[in-house]
Amino acid sequence: MTWVKFPDGLGTVIVDFDDPGVEVSNHYTNMAGHEQTHYYMEDVVIPPENVLTRGEDAFKEQLKALNWERLAVASISNTWALAALEHALEYAQDREQFGQPIAEFQGLEWKLSEMVTHLEASRALTYRAAEDAVARGRVPDPLQTGAANLFSGQTAETVISEALQICGANGYQQGHPLEYLYRLQRGWRFAGGTDEVQKNTIARWLKRGGAPSLLN
Numbered sequence: 734m735t736w737v738k739f740p741d742g743l744g745t746v747i748v749d750f751d752d753p754g755v756e757v758s759n760h761y762t763n764m765a766g767h768e769q770t771h772y773y774m775e776d777v778v779i780p781p782e783n784v785l786t787r788g789e790d791a792f793k794e795q796l797k798a799l800n801w802e803r804l805a806v807a808s809i810s811n812t813w814a815l816a817a818l819e820h821a822l823e824y825a826q827d828r829e830q831f832g833q834p835i836a837e838f839q840g841l842e843w844k845l846s847e848m849v850t851h852l853e854a855s856r857a858l859t860y861r862a863a864e865d866a867v868a869r870g871r872v873p874d875p876l877q878t879g880a881a882n883l884f885s886g887q888t889a890e891t892v893i894s895e896a897l898q899i900c901g902a903n904g905y906q907q908g909h910p911l912e913y914l915y916r917l918q919r920g921w922r923f924a925g926g927t928d929e930v931q932k933n934t935i936a937r938w939l940k941r942g943g944a945p946s947l948l949n
């Protein structure tokens with residue numbers, strides 16, 4: 734699915750990558766080791782049945798879809814942070830130094846406490862946006878979604894980094910699950926809108942609707 738600019742506004746179309754005019758410009762490998770591709774398109778003929786949205790309201794529809802995508806990104810970030818926390822907890826309870834499991838050192842207890850606290854806050858923000866959307870039968874609220882996306886991406890990055898810290902040099906080895914998660918998670922602070930663009934969205938809706946009520 735590709736966003737396009739029509740003479741009468743934006744829209745969404747399905748492009749067949751085998752069509753004449755579609756050119757794969759270059760493949761590159763991202764930080765997580767996954768292959769991504771740039772496509773260029775020139776004079777590609779799109780059959781009418783492949784036009785999904787077009788017209789005045791098309792852009793609004795696209796932004797609604799983006800809200801769902803951002804909520805999905807927040808959920809994925811939370812999942813990866815949880816995986817990292819579980820891994821670090823198990824490791825800390827198993828690994829012994831100075832005659833005791835490292836989980837018994839207060840320094841690591843505090844680290845684990847902060848990790849789970851931030852993760853719980855992040856999940857609460859994400860659930861709130863999702864539950865609100867389902868309860869009201871509409872797309873997620875942009876302010877709530879932006880906040881969930883921004884906070885979950887940053888939280889997951891911190892939680893995964895701290896989990897790696899707890900695993901010491903073991904976690905720093907190539908092929909270790911946390912080393913991979915650390916690189917993988919970084920991309921979610923770009924995908925679906927960068928942190929900075931989330932902040933732009935949050936500020937726009939805050940100014941439009943005011944501060945969220947404490948009673949909701």
Ligand SMILES: Cc1cc2nc3c(=O)[nH]c(=O)nc-3n(C[C@H](O)[C@H](O)[C@H](O)COP(=O)(O)OP(=O)(O)OC[C@H]3O[C@@H](n4cnc5c(N)ncnc54)[C@H](O)[C@@H]3O)c2cc1C
Nearest residue numbers: 763769919920921922923924925926927928929930931933
């Ligand atoms: C893992 C991954 C998956 C992706 N999947 C897709 C996909 O499926 N489809 C797709 O179309 N794209 C996808 N992207 C691309 C992603 O949407 C873009 O990377 C993102 O929108 C930012 O665009 P950019 O990289 O060109 O950065 P730029 O727009 O060049 O931004 C560079 C920096 O400037 C900041 N900046 C830019 N504009 C503003 C502003 N107005 N205010 C404040 N700061 C600003 C940005 O936040 C960023 O820090 C993916 C990216 C990643 C990493």
